[in-house]
Amino acid sequence: xxxxxxxHPVDFESKDTSSNGQxxxxxxxxxxxxxxxxTQAHLARRLGSRHMQMIAFGGVxxxxxxxxxxxxxxxxxxxxxxxxxxxxxxxLWMVMQAIGEMSAFVxxxxxxxxxxxxxxxxxxxxxxGWGYWFLWxxxxxxxxxxxxxxxxxxxxxxxxxxxxxxxxxFFLIICSRGVRFFGxxxxxLCVAKMFFILLVMLGSILIAAGAIGDGxxxxxxxxxxxxxxxxxxxxVFKTLPLAANFMVGSEMLGTTAxxxxxxxRDVPKAAKQVVWRILFVFIIGIILQGMIVPxxxxxxxxxxxxxxxAMIAIAMNRVGVSGIGHVVTAFCLIAxxxxxxxxxxxxxxxxxxxGHIGHGPKFLAKTSKNNVPxxxxxxxxxxxxxxxxxxxxxxxxLFTWLVxxxxxxxxxxxxxxxxxxIRFRIALKRQNVPLSALPWTAPLQPYIxxxxxxxxIFFTLISGWTSFLKPFDIISFLQAYIIIPVFFILVIGxxxxxxxxxxxxxxxxxxxxxxxxxxxxLAKTHGAKRWKQRAKELIxx
Numbered sequence: 043x044x045x046x047x048x049x050h051p052v053d054f055e056s057k058d059t060s061s062n063g064q065x066x067x068x069x070x071x072x073x074x075x076x077x078x079x080x081t082q083a084h085l086a087r088r089l090g091s092r093h094m095q096m097i098a099f100g101g102v103x104x105x106x107x108x109x110x111x112x113x114x115x116x117x118x119x120x121x122x123x124x125x126x127x128x129x130x131x132x133x134l135w136m137v138m139q140a141i142g143e144m145s146a147f148v149x150x151x152x153x154x155x156x157x158x159x160x161x162x163x164x165x166x167x168x169x170x171g172w173g174y175w176f177l178w179x180x181x182x183x184x185x186x187x188x189x190x191x192x193x194x195x196x197x198x199x200x201x202x203x204x205x206x207x208x209x210x211x212f213f214l215i216i217c218s219r220g221v222r223f224f225g226x227x228x229x230x231l232c233v234a235k236m237f238f239i240l241l242v243m244l245g246s247i248l249i250a251a252g253a254i255g256d257g258x259x260x261x262x263x264x265x266x267x268x269x270x271x272x273x274x275x276x277x278v279f280k281t282l283p284l285a286a287n288f289m290v291g292s293e294m295l296g297t298t299a300x301x302x303x304x305x306x307r308d309v310p311k312a313a314k315q316v317v318w319r320i321l322f323v324f325i326i327g328i329i330l331q332g333m334i335v336p337x338x339x340x341x342x343x344x345x346x347x348x349x350x351x352a353m354i355a356i357a358m359n360r361v362g363v364s365g366i367g368h369v370v371t372a373f374c375l376i377a378x379x380x381x382x383x384x385x386x387x388x389x390x391x392x393x394x395x396x397g398h399i400g401h402g403p404k405f406l407a408k409t410s411k412n413n414v415p416x417x418x419x420x421x422x423x424x425x426x427x428x429x430x431x432x433x434x435x436x437x438x439x440l441f442t443w444l445v446x447x448x449x450x451x452x453x454x455x456x457x458x459x460x461x462x463x464i465r466f467r468i469a470l471k472r473q474n475v476p477l478s479a480l481p482w483t484a485p486l487q488p489y490i491x492x493x494x495x496x497x498x499i500f501f502t503l504i505s506g507w508t509s510f511l512k513p514f515d516i517i518s519f520l521q522a523y524i525i526i527p528v529f530f531i532l533v534i535g536x537x538x539x540x541x542x543x544x545x546x547x548x549x550x551x552x553x554x555x556x557x558x559x560x561x562x563x564l565a566k567t568h569g570a571k572r573w574k575q576r577a578k579e580l581i582x583x
Contacts, residue, residue, distance in 0.1 A: 103235060103323055104381035105188055105374040106288060108242070108352045111327070112335075112342035114284045115353065118277035120332030121270030123285075124325060125278050130285040131321040133501070134292055136494035137456045139484035140463035141293055142313025146482045149305030150555040154293065154459045155395060160551050161465040162458070164542050168401045169532035170458045171392065173451045173525070177290075178389035179425050180448040185382045186210075186429035188348075192378060195349055195371045203430050209382075210423060217386050217419040220412035224387055231380035238373035239323055242354045246330035255361030264336040272337045283449075283505050288324070290452035292316060293459060294388045310482035331357075349374065386426075390418035446521035450505045454529060457498035460491045467491075469547040502526070 114123050141154055150156050155174060159167025189209060190202040200208075216224065245254065252259035271277060334357035335342070341356050349355055349371045358366040394415030397406025410416050428444065467488040470477070477483050484490075506522020509515040 103232075103239070103320065103377065104185070105192065105348070105378040107239075107323070107327065108354070108370060108374050108377065109348040110351075111288075111331070112351050112353050112356075114281040115328070115332065115335075116337050116339075116342045117272055117284075118281040119268075119270050119272035119337045120265055120328060122272060122274075122277040123281055123332075124328050126281040126285040127288075127321070127324045127328060130282065130289055130501075131317065131324070133286075133456070133494060133497040134289050134320070135317045136490040136497070137459050138292060138313045138317050139487060140491045140494060141459050142310055143480065143482060143484040143487060144463055144466055146306050146309040146313075147480050148552075148555050149309065154455065154462060155392065156399065157462040157466065158458050159399070161462045161469060161545060161547070163533075163537075163545055164540065165533045165536040166458065167399075168536045169529050170454060171396050171401050172532065173529060174455055175389055175392040175396065175422075177448045177451040177455070178385050178392065179422055180444050182382060182385040182389060182422065182426045183429045183444060185378060185385060186426050187432050189375065189378050189382070190429075191348055192371055192375050195347055195367065206427065206429055209379075210427060213382060213386050213426075214419065214423050216383065217390060217423065218410070218412070218414055218416075220414060221387075224383065228380065228383055228387075231376060231383065235373070235377050235380055238376070239327070243326060243330050245354055246334050246357070249357050249361055250330070250333040255358070255363045257361030260333055262333055264333060268336050268338050279504065280508065282501065285324075286453065286501050286505075287449055289320060290455075291384070291388075292320060293455055294384065306481035310484075313484075335360075386419070386422060389422040390415050393418035393422060443521060447525050450502055450522060450525050451529075453498050453502040453505065454525075457495060457502065460495035460498060463491045464488055464495065465545075465547060465550075466552070469550040469552055472548045473550075473552060475552060 111123075114126070117123075118126060144157055145153055148157075155167050155171040157167075158170050186206050186209065190205050193200075193205050194202065216227065248254045249257060250260045250262075273280065331353040335353045339356060342351055342353070349367045352370050352374075355366050355370050358364075393402070394407050394409070394417075396402035397404055397408075397417075406415070406417050406421075408416055469475075470479075506519055509518035509522060
């Protein structure tokens with residue numbers, strides 16, 4: 043039976059799934075061979091395009107956008123930081139096109155970890171699977187620590203460990219409610235976060251225009267004096283890892299594809315839009331906030347708390363507006379909760395997938411009646427209690443190591459996505475599968491995946507380059523690069539134990555778990571649109 047004979051459109055069912063009672067069109071997502079893909083844990087398909095975009099957006103735009111951007115601004119200056127984020131944003135766009143094309147075609151939980159096993163080697167899928175879970179588990183630990191620092195702004199009588207324990211229970215309850223509840227909560231949190239981002243941008247414009255407080259008209263004065271670049275080309279290179287770390291998380295779009303109600307329709311839409319939303323926030327935010335604070339402002343690095351280092355708070359204080367710290371802290375806390383929400387979701391799904399495909403204990407794949415990976419949620423949320431280590435002086439060293447050594451894993455994830463996509467395209471060609479069989483073909487592929495692979499390798503190599511400055515910093519060097527040999531030890535160890543053959547792309551599995559789709563309906567979704575419709579989708583999803 044030819045590939046074309048096994049491809050057929052599916053029927054559309056009208057289901058009352060919207061919150062306002064109106065009908066929404068869902069696509070039946072089935073496997074070619076089975077009704078339930080053998081490569082996917084039993085997770086519910088209840089996420090729409092807006093949920094997927096908000097999860098990816100919320101995982102990237104955390105409290106760091108408000109309180110940590112200033113350190114990069116101080117290092118590179120407004121123009122230097124703008125170049126850094128633009129370069130990383132271009133790399134991110136390439137990665138998203140690759141993961142979007144594969145996930146729309148084969149929307150399985152585990153996404154690029156599963157693609158690595160299918161199209162590169164199972165040992166690579168094993169290593170990146172555990173590495174990616176470890177990455178998000180440590181991000182969760184870091185976010186819990188950030189939350190306690192933010193809450194300390196109000197000098198509450200509740201100790202830091204008390205807040206950690208309370209929110210740990212809170213997120214355990216949230217994650218146990220089911221994917222639809224999680225998705226709706228993330229939408230609400232992201233809307234609040236986007237509202238504050240717009241307020242920051244508006245406030246920056248008014249301050250630059252001299253319309254707030256007793257400050258003068260600034261315009262682009264600080265772009266001229268002290269200047270657009272803080273340390274020239276070196277400043278740009280120093281902030282490239284920072285920019286990359288800010289944008290890590292967008293690739294979680296592939297993980298959410300396994301719980302999308304219509305991946306053939308929603309994954310491409312999210313892949314195209316989420317990058318531009320993220321870039322809009324960072325690039326416009328850098329330009330506008332660069333108008334209101336000079337990069338040599340001492341407060342950017344020496345503020346008494348994270349909120350006081352936020353550029354909008356510094357600018358407001360400079361023009362005589364007081365009390366802004368409470369507002370900034372409140373919205374930073376919302377951003378922090380949103381990021382933690384997404385972190386717990388992705389980490390628990392990654393762990394469940396490891397159990398389901400045999401790369402971890404089978405019990406990890408167990409799901410509740412709400413299709414929630416129970417043990418994935420419990421283990422990930424419990425591990426987040428390691429944030430308590432940072433409340434003691436001795437164990438705080440371990441906390442720092444845990445957070446720092448995981449950073450390079452994000453670049454390994456991007457590298458894996460691009461390499462898997464390159465080999466995915468080769469597999470399609472060798473098996474005579476036409477590109478017309480894909481529900482969506484990304485632009486400029488597979489060429490941009492080669493560029494994305496090279497870019498990811500480059501970021502991996504420069505992630506700890508400052509450790510080579512005199513005097514040589516052995517601690518920073520190990521924190522930046524120790525995960526590289528660990529990754530390859532996992533790959534080689536798995537290979538020696540399993541003795542599995544390398545993937546032959548002529549026989550690689552390109553069908554199991556594949557989505558079936560209606561060509562006419564997708565043509566309406568992904569076809570040419572008027573600019574007003576595209577603008578509406580970019581803003582509202």
